[in-house]
Amino acid sequence: MAKFTKKKSGDLPAVNTASLPDIVFMLLFFFMVATTMRETTLKIQNPKLPTANQIEKLDKKDLIMYIYAGKPSQRYQSTYGTEAKIQLNDKLADVNDIPGFIYEERATKREELLPLLTTALKVDGDTNMGLVSDIKQKLRDVDALKLNYVTKNGNAVEANN
Amino acid sequence: MAKRNAPEVNAGSMADIAFLLLIFFLVTTTIETDSGISRKLPPKLEENQPPPPIIKQRNLFVVNVNANDDLLVEDESMDLKDLRAAAVKFLDNGAGTGDEACSYCQGAKDPASSVNPSIAIISLVNNRGTSYKRYISVQNELVAAYNELRDRESMKMYNVPFTEMEKTYTTPGTSSSIKDKLRPKLERIREMYPEKLSEAEPKSN
Numbered sequence: 001m002a003k004f005t006k007k008k009s010g011d012l013p014a015v016n017t018a019s020l021p022d023i024v025f026m027l028l029f030f031f032m033v034a035t036t037m038r039e040t041t042l043k044i045q046n047p048k049l050p051t052a053n054q055i056e057k058l059d060k061k062d063l064i065m066y067i068y069a070g071k072p073s074q075r076y077q078s079t080y081g082t083e084a085k086i087q088l089n090d091k092l093a094d095v096n097d098i099p100g101f102i103y104e105e106r107a108t109k110r111e112e113l114l115p116l117l118t119t120a121l122k123v124d125g126d127t128n129m130g131l132v133s134d135i136k137q138k139l140r141d142v143d144a145l146k147l148n149y150v151t152k153n154g155n156a157v158e159a160n161n
Numbered sequence: 162m163a164k165r166n167a168p169e170v171n172a173g174s175m176a177d178i179a180f181l182l183l184i185f186f187l188v189t190t191t192i193e194t195d196s197g198i199s200r201k202l203p204p205k206l207e208e209n210q211p212p213p214p215i216i217k218q219r220n221l222f223v224v225n226v227n228a229n230d231d232l233l234v235e236d237e238s239m240d241l242k243d244l245r246a247a248a249v250k251f252l253d254n255g256a257g258t259g260d261e262a263c264s265y266c267q268g269a270k271d272p273a274s275s276v277n278p279s280i281a282i283i284s285l286v287n288n289r290g291t292s293y294k295r296y297i298s299v300q301n302e303l304v305a306a307y308n309e310l311r312d313r314e315s316m317k318m319y320n321v322p323f324t325e326m327e328k329t330y331t332t333p334g335t336s337s338s339i340k341d342k343l344r345p346k347l348e349r350i351r352e353m354y355p356e357k358l359s360e361a362e363p364k365s366n
Contacts, residue, residue: 017176024179031186050294052301054308055196059333064195120195125294129287132296133362140205149297150197156298157242 044070044087047124051154058148063116065105065144067098069131070124084127086135095131098138118146198300220275222251222283226299228290241298248306252278252354265314265353278310282357303358310354315346323350 047070058064068087072080076092085092088101106114119139123132139147224244225233232239234247255266257276266278275281283303287296308324315323329335330343 021172021176021179024176024183028179028183028186031183031190035186035190050297052198052297054198054301054304056199056331057194057196059194059331061194118199120197122195123293125292125297127293128289129291129293129296130289132293133287133289136202137362140202143204145202145204146199147202148195148197148199149300150195151297151301153196156301 041090042068042087043073043076043090043092044068044085045073045124047122048126049122049150049152050125050156052149052151052156053153055151055153056148058118058120058150060116063109063113064118064120064148065102066120066122067101067135068122069127069135084124084131086131095134095138098135099142102139102142102144116146117144118148119144120148120150122150198297198304200300216282217276219273220281222248222275222281223286224283224299224303225286226288226291226295228288230292230295232299241295241302244299244302245306245309248283248303249309251275251283252281252306253310254281265317267313278354279352280357282359284359284361286361304356307354307356307358311350314353315350318349319346323347 047068070084071077071082072085072092080092086095086098087093088097093101102119106117109117121132121135136147139145223233223235227233232241232244234244239247250268251274253266253268254271254274255263255268255277256270256272256274257263261276261280263277263279268274285299285303311323315321315326319326326343326347330340330347
Protein backbone atom coordinates (compact mmCIF):
# COMPACT_ATOMS: atom_id res chain seq x y z
CA MET A 1 0.00 0.00 0.00
CA ALA A 2 2.75 2.35 0.89
CA LYS A 3 3.94 2.16 -2.63
CA PHE A 4 0.79 3.79 -3.95
CA THR A 5 0.46 6.60 -1.41
CA LYS A 6 3.98 7.65 -2.06
CA LYS A 7 3.24 8.30 -5.70
CA LYS A 8 0.28 10.55 -4.95
CA SER A 9 2.10 12.77 -2.56
CA GLY A 10 4.01 14.53 -5.35
CA ASP A 11 3.12 18.23 -5.99
CA LEU A 12 1.17 19.13 -9.08
CA PRO A 13 3.50 20.77 -11.54
CA ALA A 14 2.49 24.37 -12.31
CA VAL A 15 0.94 24.94 -15.74
CA ASN A 16 3.41 26.65 -17.96
CA THR A 17 2.05 30.10 -18.75
CA ALA A 18 4.95 31.25 -20.82
CA SER A 19 2.89 31.15 -24.01
CA LEU A 20 0.01 33.08 -22.53
CA PRO A 21 1.29 36.46 -23.77
CA ASP A 22 1.60 35.02 -27.25
CA ILE A 23 -1.99 33.88 -27.25
CA VAL A 24 -3.19 37.19 -25.90
CA PHE A 25 -1.15 39.07 -28.47
CA MET A 26 -2.66 36.98 -31.20
CA LEU A 27 -6.14 37.91 -30.04
CA LEU A 28 -5.04 41.49 -29.65
CA PHE A 29 -3.83 41.71 -33.21
CA PHE A 30 -7.04 40.20 -34.48
CA PHE A 31 -9.15 42.79 -32.74
CA MET A 32 -6.80 45.60 -33.70
CA VAL A 33 -7.19 44.69 -37.33
CA ALA A 34 -10.92 44.17 -37.10
CA THR A 35 -11.57 47.43 -35.31
CA THR A 36 -13.03 50.26 -37.28
CA MET A 37 -12.98 53.53 -35.50
CA ARG A 38 -15.96 55.71 -36.17
CA GLU A 39 -14.96 58.35 -38.64
CA THR A 40 -17.70 60.82 -38.05
CA THR A 41 -18.98 61.93 -34.71
CA LEU A 42 -22.70 61.80 -34.56
CA LYS A 43 -24.39 65.02 -33.75
CA ILE A 44 -27.79 63.46 -33.88
CA GLN A 45 -28.89 60.87 -31.40
CA ASN A 46 -27.65 57.43 -32.33
CA PRO A 47 -30.42 56.42 -34.73
CA LYS A 48 -32.68 53.60 -33.63
CA LEU A 49 -32.76 51.84 -36.95
CA PRO A 50 -35.98 50.16 -38.00
CA THR A 51 -36.10 46.41 -38.49
CA ALA A 52 -36.51 44.50 -41.73
CA ASN A 53 -35.61 41.10 -43.07
CA GLN A 54 -35.59 41.47 -46.85
CA ILE A 55 -32.18 43.04 -46.72
CA GLU A 56 -28.96 43.10 -48.65
CA LYS A 57 -25.51 43.55 -47.25
CA LEU A 58 -23.64 46.70 -48.09
CA ASP A 59 -20.16 45.66 -49.04
CA LYS A 60 -17.60 48.02 -50.55
CA LYS A 61 -17.59 50.53 -47.75
CA ASP A 62 -15.73 53.12 -49.80
CA LEU A 63 -18.59 53.37 -52.28
CA ILE A 64 -21.18 54.38 -49.75
CA MET A 65 -22.24 57.85 -48.78
CA TYR A 66 -23.97 58.05 -45.47
CA ILE A 67 -26.78 60.39 -44.63
CA TYR A 68 -27.93 60.37 -41.05
CA ALA A 69 -31.21 61.75 -39.84
CA GLY A 70 -32.84 62.01 -36.47
CA LYS A 71 -33.21 64.24 -33.49
CA PRO A 72 -30.12 66.29 -32.54
CA SER A 73 -28.37 64.85 -29.52
CA GLN A 74 -28.90 66.37 -26.12
CA ARG A 75 -26.13 68.91 -26.17
CA TYR A 76 -27.05 70.32 -29.57
CA GLN A 77 -30.72 70.56 -28.77
CA SER A 78 -30.37 74.05 -27.34
CA THR A 79 -29.02 75.30 -30.67
CA TYR A 80 -30.92 73.17 -33.14
CA GLY A 81 -34.09 72.27 -31.27
CA THR A 82 -35.61 68.85 -31.03
CA GLU A 83 -36.93 68.68 -34.57
CA ALA A 84 -35.37 65.89 -36.64
CA LYS A 85 -32.35 67.07 -38.61
CA ILE A 86 -29.99 65.47 -41.08
CA GLN A 87 -26.28 65.08 -40.68
CA LEU A 88 -23.80 65.08 -43.53
CA ASN A 89 -20.26 64.23 -42.58
CA ASP A 90 -19.58 66.17 -39.40
CA LYS A 91 -22.23 68.80 -39.33
CA LEU A 92 -25.92 69.09 -39.01
CA ALA A 93 -27.30 70.29 -42.28
CA ASP A 94 -30.33 71.28 -44.18
CA VAL A 95 -31.97 69.21 -46.90
CA ASN A 96 -30.75 71.76 -49.43
CA ASP A 97 -27.15 70.89 -48.61
CA ILE A 98 -27.54 67.35 -49.94
CA PRO A 99 -26.77 68.07 -53.62
CA GLY A 100 -23.55 69.81 -52.64
CA PHE A 101 -22.61 66.94 -50.39
CA ILE A 102 -23.21 64.41 -53.14
CA TYR A 103 -21.11 66.39 -55.62
CA GLU A 104 -18.32 66.66 -53.06
CA GLU A 105 -18.37 62.92 -52.45
CA ARG A 106 -18.38 62.20 -56.16
CA ALA A 107 -15.36 64.42 -56.68
CA THR A 108 -13.30 62.23 -54.35
CA LYS A 109 -14.10 58.99 -56.18
CA ARG A 110 -12.64 57.59 -59.36
CA GLU A 111 -14.77 58.21 -62.38
CA GLU A 112 -15.47 54.60 -63.29
CA LEU A 113 -16.82 53.96 -59.81
CA LEU A 114 -19.37 56.75 -59.90
CA PRO A 115 -22.29 54.62 -61.13
CA LEU A 116 -21.73 52.23 -58.23
CA LEU A 117 -22.04 54.87 -55.55
CA THR A 118 -24.81 54.12 -53.12
CA THR A 119 -26.43 56.42 -50.64
CA ALA A 120 -27.16 54.77 -47.33
CA LEU A 121 -29.80 56.34 -45.15
CA LYS A 122 -29.40 55.85 -41.45
CA VAL A 123 -32.59 57.28 -40.16
CA ASP A 124 -34.18 57.03 -36.78
CA GLY A 125 -37.36 54.96 -36.82
CA ASP A 126 -39.47 57.71 -35.30
CA THR A 127 -38.60 60.29 -37.93
CA ASN A 128 -41.45 61.49 -40.08
CA MET A 129 -41.54 60.40 -43.70
CA GLY A 130 -41.71 64.05 -44.73
CA LEU A 131 -38.02 64.51 -44.05
CA VAL A 132 -37.09 61.22 -45.66
CA SER A 133 -38.97 62.00 -48.84
CA ASP A 134 -37.38 65.44 -48.96
CA ILE A 135 -34.01 63.70 -48.87
CA LYS A 136 -35.12 61.31 -51.60
CA GLN A 137 -36.34 64.19 -53.73
CA LYS A 138 -32.96 65.93 -53.42
CA LEU A 139 -31.15 62.72 -54.31
CA ARG A 140 -33.28 62.37 -57.41
CA ASP A 141 -32.37 65.90 -58.41
CA VAL A 142 -28.68 65.03 -58.53
CA ASP A 143 -29.22 61.57 -60.03
CA ALA A 144 -28.00 59.69 -56.97
CA LEU A 145 -30.53 56.97 -57.54
CA LYS A 146 -29.04 54.01 -55.73
CA LEU A 147 -30.39 54.08 -52.25
CA ASN A 148 -30.26 51.83 -49.26
CA TYR A 149 -32.33 52.13 -46.13
CA VAL A 150 -30.05 50.78 -43.44
CA THR A 151 -31.96 48.54 -41.08
CA LYS A 152 -31.42 45.98 -38.42
CA ASN A 153 -32.15 42.39 -39.24
CA GLY A 154 -35.29 40.98 -37.71
CA ASN A 155 -38.98 40.46 -38.11
CA ALA A 156 -40.46 43.70 -39.37
CA VAL A 157 -44.02 42.98 -38.37
CA GLU A 158 -43.25 42.30 -34.75
CA ALA A 159 -40.47 44.79 -34.16
CA ASN A 160 -41.92 47.94 -35.65
CA ASN A 161 -45.31 47.90 -34.03
CA MET B 162 36.78 45.99 -19.56
CA ALA B 163 34.80 43.80 -17.33
CA LYS B 164 32.15 41.84 -19.01
CA ARG B 165 28.83 42.94 -17.71
CA ASN B 166 25.75 40.84 -17.82
CA ALA B 167 22.78 42.88 -18.89
CA PRO B 168 20.08 42.33 -16.29
CA GLU B 169 17.08 40.49 -17.73
CA VAL B 170 13.96 42.57 -18.14
CA ASN B 171 11.11 41.18 -16.17
CA ALA B 172 8.51 40.20 -18.72
CA GLY B 173 6.00 38.92 -16.24
CA SER B 174 3.71 41.89 -16.64
CA MET B 175 3.67 41.73 -20.41
CA ALA B 176 0.60 39.52 -20.33
CA ASP B 177 -1.18 42.10 -18.20
CA ILE B 178 -0.37 44.89 -20.61
CA ALA B 179 -1.48 42.80 -23.54
CA PHE B 180 -4.69 41.97 -21.74
CA LEU B 181 -5.34 45.62 -21.13
CA LEU B 182 -4.94 46.43 -24.81
CA LEU B 183 -6.97 43.41 -25.75
CA ILE B 184 -9.86 44.49 -23.61
CA PHE B 185 -9.70 48.00 -25.02
CA PHE B 186 -9.96 46.72 -28.58
CA LEU B 187 -12.58 44.17 -27.64
CA VAL B 188 -14.77 46.94 -26.35
CA THR B 189 -14.24 49.32 -29.26
CA THR B 190 -14.57 46.74 -32.00
CA THR B 191 -17.68 46.79 -34.07
CA ILE B 192 -17.53 44.12 -36.68
CA GLU B 193 -20.37 45.45 -38.69
CA THR B 194 -21.35 45.59 -42.24
CA ASP B 195 -24.45 47.62 -42.67
CA SER B 196 -27.33 45.96 -44.34
CA GLY B 197 -30.62 47.28 -45.45
CA ILE B 198 -33.32 47.42 -48.07
CA SER B 199 -31.91 48.53 -51.40
CA ARG B 200 -34.11 50.61 -53.62
CA LYS B 201 -33.65 52.50 -56.81
CA LEU B 202 -35.17 55.93 -57.09
CA PRO B 203 -36.93 56.92 -60.29
CA PRO B 204 -34.94 59.35 -62.41
CA LYS B 205 -36.02 62.93 -62.18
CA LEU B 206 -38.79 64.06 -64.43
CA GLU B 207 -37.85 65.52 -67.76
CA GLU B 208 -39.63 68.35 -69.45
CA ASN B 209 -42.22 67.45 -72.07
CA GLN B 210 -42.40 63.87 -70.95
CA PRO B 211 -45.07 61.74 -72.59
CA PRO B 212 -48.08 61.30 -70.35
CA PRO B 213 -47.94 58.15 -68.24
CA PRO B 214 -49.84 55.16 -69.59
CA ILE B 215 -53.27 54.54 -68.22
CA ILE B 216 -53.31 51.73 -65.68
CA LYS B 217 -56.46 49.79 -65.14
CA GLN B 218 -57.75 49.89 -61.61
CA ARG B 219 -57.69 46.10 -61.38
CA ASN B 220 -53.95 46.03 -62.02
CA LEU B 221 -53.23 48.51 -59.29
CA PHE B 222 -52.77 47.61 -55.66
CA VAL B 223 -52.91 50.76 -53.60
CA VAL B 224 -51.32 50.77 -50.18
CA ASN B 225 -51.99 53.94 -48.27
CA VAL B 226 -50.31 54.77 -44.97
CA ASN B 227 -51.66 57.70 -43.02
CA ALA B 228 -50.07 59.96 -40.42
CA ASN B 229 -51.17 57.65 -37.60
CA ASP B 230 -49.36 54.74 -39.25
CA ASP B 231 -52.62 53.04 -40.18
CA LEU B 232 -52.73 51.00 -43.34
CA LEU B 233 -55.39 51.34 -45.98
CA VAL B 234 -55.08 48.65 -48.62
CA GLU B 235 -57.41 48.80 -51.60
CA ASP B 236 -59.76 51.03 -49.59
CA GLU B 237 -59.91 48.66 -46.66
CA SER B 238 -57.98 48.98 -43.45
CA MET B 239 -55.56 46.17 -42.85
CA ASP B 240 -53.07 44.96 -40.29
CA LEU B 241 -49.42 44.98 -41.25
CA LYS B 242 -49.14 41.24 -40.73
CA ASP B 243 -51.75 40.57 -43.43
CA LEU B 244 -50.13 42.83 -45.99
CA ARG B 245 -47.70 40.29 -47.39
CA ALA B 246 -50.37 37.69 -48.04
CA ALA B 247 -52.63 40.29 -49.65
CA ALA B 248 -49.83 41.48 -51.93
CA VAL B 249 -48.99 37.91 -52.93
CA LYS B 250 -52.62 37.23 -53.67
CA PHE B 251 -52.85 40.32 -55.85
CA LEU B 252 -49.62 39.70 -57.77
CA ASP B 253 -50.23 36.03 -58.29
CA ASN B 254 -53.85 36.41 -59.36
CA GLY B 255 -53.19 36.02 -63.09
CA ALA B 256 -56.73 36.40 -64.38
CA GLY B 257 -55.59 37.30 -67.86
CA THR B 258 -56.52 35.35 -70.98
CA GLY B 259 -54.96 35.15 -74.42
CA ASP B 260 -51.91 37.39 -74.69
CA GLU B 261 -52.13 38.40 -71.10
CA ALA B 262 -52.43 34.90 -69.70
CA CYS B 263 -50.06 33.91 -66.92
CA SER B 264 -49.13 30.27 -67.18
CA TYR B 265 -47.22 30.05 -63.92
CA CYS B 266 -49.57 31.97 -61.64
CA GLN B 267 -51.29 29.98 -58.97
CA GLY B 268 -53.70 32.67 -57.82
CA ALA B 269 -57.45 32.64 -57.60
CA LYS B 270 -57.92 34.16 -61.09
CA ASP B 271 -60.32 36.67 -59.62
CA PRO B 272 -61.65 38.75 -62.52
CA ALA B 273 -61.61 41.88 -60.35
CA SER B 274 -57.91 41.58 -59.53
CA SER B 275 -54.67 41.73 -61.49
CA VAL B 276 -54.28 40.28 -64.98
CA ASN B 277 -50.63 39.34 -65.05
CA PRO B 278 -47.75 39.91 -62.63
CA SER B 279 -45.79 41.65 -65.36
CA ILE B 280 -48.28 44.52 -65.47
CA ALA B 281 -49.51 44.43 -61.89
CA ILE B 282 -48.35 47.49 -60.01
CA ILE B 283 -48.19 48.11 -56.31
CA SER B 284 -48.56 51.74 -55.42
CA LEU B 285 -47.39 52.94 -52.05
CA VAL B 286 -48.72 56.26 -50.84
CA ASN B 287 -47.32 57.86 -47.71
CA ASN B 288 -48.27 60.77 -45.64
CA ARG B 289 -45.63 63.22 -44.50
CA GLY B 290 -46.48 62.31 -40.94
CA THR B 291 -45.94 58.57 -41.40
CA SER B 292 -43.15 57.28 -39.22
CA TYR B 293 -40.05 55.97 -40.93
CA LYS B 294 -40.18 52.60 -39.23
CA ARG B 295 -43.73 52.01 -40.42
CA TYR B 296 -42.68 52.95 -43.93
CA ILE B 297 -39.77 50.52 -43.76
CA SER B 298 -41.94 47.68 -42.52
CA VAL B 299 -44.45 48.25 -45.31
CA GLN B 300 -41.62 48.31 -47.85
CA ASN B 301 -40.21 45.19 -46.28
CA GLU B 302 -43.49 43.31 -46.51
CA LEU B 303 -43.99 44.28 -50.13
CA VAL B 304 -40.47 43.24 -51.09
CA ALA B 305 -41.07 40.02 -49.15
CA ALA B 306 -44.17 39.36 -51.22
CA TYR B 307 -42.15 39.64 -54.42
CA ASN B 308 -39.39 37.49 -53.01
CA GLU B 309 -41.85 34.84 -51.93
CA LEU B 310 -43.24 34.49 -55.43
CA ARG B 311 -39.81 34.61 -57.02
CA ASP B 312 -38.53 31.96 -54.65
CA ARG B 313 -41.45 29.73 -55.53
CA GLU B 314 -40.86 29.96 -59.27
CA SER B 315 -37.14 29.63 -58.82
CA MET B 316 -37.56 26.47 -56.77
CA LYS B 317 -39.77 25.04 -59.46
CA MET B 318 -37.41 25.82 -62.31
CA TYR B 319 -33.94 25.61 -60.85
CA ASN B 320 -34.43 24.01 -57.45
CA VAL B 321 -32.71 26.95 -55.75
CA PRO B 322 -34.51 29.85 -54.09
CA PHE B 323 -34.22 33.14 -55.93
CA THR B 324 -33.00 35.01 -52.88
CA GLU B 325 -30.16 32.55 -52.45
CA MET B 326 -29.05 32.90 -56.06
CA GLU B 327 -29.17 36.66 -55.72
CA LYS B 328 -27.09 36.48 -52.58
CA THR B 329 -24.45 34.38 -54.30
CA TYR B 330 -24.50 36.78 -57.20
CA THR B 331 -23.92 39.86 -55.08
CA THR B 332 -21.32 38.33 -52.77
CA PRO B 333 -18.02 39.95 -53.70
CA GLY B 334 -15.99 36.74 -53.86
CA THR B 335 -18.14 34.98 -56.42
CA SER B 336 -16.21 34.08 -59.57
CA SER B 337 -17.39 35.50 -62.85
CA SER B 338 -18.10 32.07 -64.35
CA ILE B 339 -20.68 31.39 -61.65
CA LYS B 340 -22.05 34.88 -62.09
CA ASP B 341 -22.46 34.35 -65.81
CA LYS B 342 -24.40 31.19 -65.12
CA LEU B 343 -26.64 32.87 -62.59
CA ARG B 344 -27.39 36.04 -64.51
CA PRO B 345 -29.84 34.59 -67.07
CA LYS B 346 -31.65 32.69 -64.35
CA LEU B 347 -32.04 35.79 -62.23
CA GLU B 348 -33.20 37.79 -65.20
CA ARG B 349 -35.70 35.15 -66.14
CA ILE B 350 -37.28 35.15 -62.70
CA ARG B 351 -37.22 38.93 -62.51
CA GLU B 352 -39.08 39.00 -65.78
CA MET B 353 -41.76 36.69 -64.46
CA TYR B 354 -42.34 38.77 -61.36
CA PRO B 355 -40.94 42.22 -62.06
CA GLU B 356 -40.78 44.45 -59.03
CA LYS B 357 -43.20 47.18 -59.92
CA LEU B 358 -43.41 49.22 -56.82
CA SER B 359 -44.43 52.77 -57.37
CA GLU B 360 -44.13 55.43 -54.73
CA ALA B 361 -46.11 58.58 -54.81
CA GLU B 362 -44.76 61.69 -53.21
CA PRO B 363 -46.19 61.94 -49.73
CA LYS B 364 -49.19 64.08 -49.11
CA SER B 365 -49.49 66.40 -46.23
CA ASN B 366 -52.86 66.85 -44.75
